[in-house]
Amino acid sequence: SQQGEEDPQALSIQEGENATMNCSYKTSINNLQWYRQNSGRGLVHLILIRSNEREKHSGRLRVTLDTSKKSSSLLITASRAADTASYFCATGAGGYQKVTFGTGTKLQVIP
Amino acid sequence: DGGITQSPKYLFRKEGQNVTLSCEQNLNHDAMYWYRQDPGQGLRLIYYSQIVNDFQKGDIAEGYSVSREKKESFPLTVTSAQKNPTAFYLCASSVLSGATINEQFFGPGTRLTVL
Numbered sequence: 001s002q003q004g005e006e007d008p009q010a011l012s013i014q015e016g017e018n019a020t021m022n023c024s025y026k027t028s029i030n031n032l033q034w035y036r037q038n039s040g041r042g043l044v045h046l047i048l049i050r051s052n053e054r055e056k057h058s059g060r061l062r063v064t065l066d067t068s069k070k071s072s073s074l075l076i077t078a079s080r081a082a083d084t085a086s087y088f089c090a091t092g093a094g095g096y097q098k099v100t101f102g103t104g105t106k107l108q109v110i111p
Numbered sequence: 112d113g114g115i116t117q118s119p120k121y122l123f124r125k126e127g128q129n130v131t132l133s134c135e136q137n138l139n140h141d142a143m144y145w146y147r148q149d150p151g152q153g154l155r156l157i158y159y160s161q162i163v164n165d166f167q168k169g170d171i172a173e174g175y176s177v178s179r180e181k182k183e184s185f186p187l188t189v190t191s192a193q194k195n196p197t198a199f200y201l202c203a204s205s206v207l208s209g210a211t212i213n214e215q216f217f218g219p220g221t222r223l224t225v226l
Contacts, residue, residue: 004153025209030212042217043154088153092212098169099212101146101154 004032004089004102012108019076021105023089024069030063033090033099034070043088046074082110114138117202117218124189124196124225132221133186134202141207143185146214147171150198157200160185161207189223197225 007022023032025093035043048061049056049072056063062075076083086106090099115136134143142161146154156169160179164224174193179185185204189196199222203215 012112024170033212033214040199040220042219043203044217045214049216090215098156098159099215100156103153 004100005089005104006087006089006102009103010106010108011108013102014023015079015109015111017079017106018078019052019083021074021107022086023072023074023102025072025089025091025102027091027093029067029091029093031092032063032072033092034061034063035088035090035101036074037086037088037104038087038110048087052091076107079107079109081109083107084109114204115204115216115218117200117221119221120219122221122223124223126225127191127219128200129188129190130203131221132189132200132217132223134142134185135183136185136204136216138204138216139182140204140216141182142205143179144203144205145169145175145177145185145187146203148201148220154201156185160204160205198223 004023006024033048034046037043047058047063049063060077065072086104088104089102092099118133121205144159145157148154155171157175158177159167176188199220201220205213205215219223
């Protein structure tokens with residue numbers, strides 16, 4: 001079963017706007033990661049946030065984590081057409097290198 | 112040029128045939144993974160390996176087999192027992208560092224179609 005559920009499933013915005021995607025999960029985690037996938041390609045790691053962190057930034061990306069609500073959000077500021085892709089959250093738990101991926105948010109940025 | 116490669120990019124199989132998907136990495140990573148992705152869906156874990164000659168079943172291992180004879184290589188065989196094998200297959204690798212969950216590096220994927 002998949003641990004994470006992203007919301008919304010699809011998002012369409014104009015270039016320059018901000019995009020926010022949310023991820024909810026069910027069990028305790030060690031960390032949460034966000035990945036990006038361009039159509040028909042492999043995934044690319046964007047950012048990792050540990051369970052004892054609340055917010056993390058990387059360039060135009062901002063990730064928050066609320067372990068009490070078992071949720072995370074990914075904010076992409078000043079979006080570009082090149083940001084068009086699917087975005088997945090992945091949760092890591094336990095003492096082994098296994099992560100569980102969510103169902104993804106498909107983002108379309110219109111030029 | 113370090114990375115993780117998968118071959119072939121597209122693969123067509125007749126029903127009843129076994130096929131093997133290749134995954135090679137030169138990142139010196141200990142852990143390797145195989146995922147299956149269906150259209151519009153997330154990734155589901157098939158098998159993973161943390162060390163040579165050892166591997167564990169993931170969430171959907173039935174109808175698949177793997178081997179890990181070399182650190183660099185983690186081939187996946189889709190057997191005739193897999194009832195619905197048409198999908199996009201992704202291989203990944205990561206560093207092992209104790210209990211820390213690390214980022215995974217993905218290959219470009221193999222799209223398998225059963226005719």
